[in-house]
Amino acid sequence: MTAWMTYGARKHEGSVAMVTGILPVLHKTIQQLSPLIDADVMAFNNYLIAQKMPNGTEEEASRRHEALEEALLTIVHVPMKIMELGCECWDHIETLTKGYNTSLKSDLQVAIKCIETGIWGAYKNVMINLDDISNEKTKQDIASKARNLLETNEVMAPRLL
Secondary structure, rough: HHHHHOOOOOOHHHHHHHHHHHHHHHHHHHHHHHHHHHHHHHHHHHHHHHHHOOOOOOOHHHHHHHHHHHHHHHHHHHHHHHHHHHHHHHHHHHOOOOOOOOOHHHHHHHHHHHHHHHHHHHHHHHHHHHHHOOHHHHHHHHHHHHHHHHHHHHHHHHHHO
């Protein structure tokens, strides 16, 4: 909203190039985030289905374990993608802070807090579900990447507020 309300305002004519560069990127991010809501639900449903698989024989137990592991990886990858997309916004938001309609400062601050909270929540989701993944290397790689994204979040949000 801050970018749209800055765009076209005579007072902020010098910011038009900056805003027109940022708007399509942020709009694309919103379009990429929306389907992740359904993907998250579907991933969890797949996990529930895998939990109900039979495990009476060694073969059944093995198939069930593989299905659970695959579902857990999907459950973790959805919030990881949310974290990545959120962190991709920081540079654009930072650019916007240098030439926006300052009467919309609170709107920009709300956007910053929303991104910050979304990344934090996605991080918590990743870390909770990592506990159940059995592949230690995969678990460590994902945890490391998630921590790096969270650290970026923890630096950028306060800096831009």
